[in-house]
Structure formats: structure tokens, C-alpha cells
Amino acid sequence: QVQLVESGGGLVKPGGSLRLSCAASGFTFSDYYMSWIRQAPGKGLEWVSWISSSSSYTNYADSVKGRFTISRDNAKNSLYLQMNSLRAEDTAVYYCARYDNSAYKGAFDYWGQGTLVTVSS
């Protein structure tokens, strides 16, 4: 069965860095676009970034552009999010999710359980 397992969250000071990982299993990882989505405490969902199946294309929300970098290693079935210059407003649960390929990218058909990132001094 499809599984996505995030790791790497934690407490970091403003201006600091963190790298999130997402380990995928149960499907052919290299066939799918992948994404990071976040949810601030008690708030709604916010798309953060996506990456194409072969890493040729990426895109970012304006709120993280220039600070976050998405990448993947298809040989390791893993997705990553390098987060630099972190701010208090980046505090959230970060989910990795798979696009379902029903359209150009599609909807998110599988989600990980999330990893909490807290930015605080």
C-alpha cells in the first residue's frame, strides 16, 4: 500500500534552517509529481511547493520562494524540502503528498502523517 512518511521537523530559531524528508513506498515513486503542503496550528491548508517526476520542474508559493528548495531522489524514493531563513510564520505541520496524475498534476490522493516545524526563539 502507498505510504508517505515525513521526518526532520523540530524546533528551530528564526533565521535557522531545517531539512524535511519524505520516504515513499508502495508505488513507483519516479512516475509521480510530488508536493509539500503545510498547515499552521488551527489553520487551513497551504500549498508550499511541487516537483515534477524527473526533477525537471519545480514551483513554489510566493511565501517561501527564495528560501525553500524542493528536491527528490528517485533512486531512494525520497522527497525533500530544504528550508532556510525560517520565520515564525513558517510554523506548521508539513505534509508531503502525491499528485494523482488525473490531470496535468492532479489532486492529492495520498498524504503523509505530517511533521511539525516550530520556529521560535
Place this chain on the structure above:
Amino acid sequence: EIVLTQSPGTLSLSPGERATLSCRASQSVSSNYLAWYQQIPGQAPRLLIYGASSRATGIPDRFSGSGSGTDFTLTISRLEPEDFAVYYCHQYGSSPETFGQGTKVEIK
């Protein structure tokens, strides 16, 4: 950026009742690329509907989606106890993809 506005913010209903949730877009959603998700507190979202009206794998037929252009609806025909949750719409037809703010369906 397409803004999705969900209404109502909270829906108070009893098990067995019908729930009707609305998602209105600030511009037309390309190719009706509109999805609905259910989120139970402490859990990740779960895909219910994609392409405005197609049920995702394993989703019971009491969940249905409809609409086109700028107005979309999620209907739960008869609420089961496990359906009390927060529901989000998501448009993926235009960049950046965006989510609505959510509708909470609570037990009356």
C-alpha cells in the same frame, strides 16, 4: 491567484441528515479541476472528490460533488458519525493551486 471561499464556516447537523457544503471561486476553475478533502482532527487530509465530481478510490457513495466554473458543492447524503470533520476544497487548474478555508461539520 484564485481565492476559494467556503460556506458555511460551520454546519451543525445530526447523524442521518444531509450536508451541503459550498465552494465559490474568485475566477473560473480551469477544466473543473476542483477537489474536496476531509480532515479529522489530528489526521492528514483524505481525498474525497477530484475533477469536481469523481469519487476517489474507496470513498462511499454518500459523498458526491457537483458544480462547474466558479460554484461547486460537496453533498453528504446521510451523515454517519465518522463524517463529522473539516472539509476543504482545492483548485489545481491554475497556478498557484489554492485551498478554501474549510467548513467544519459538527454534531448538533
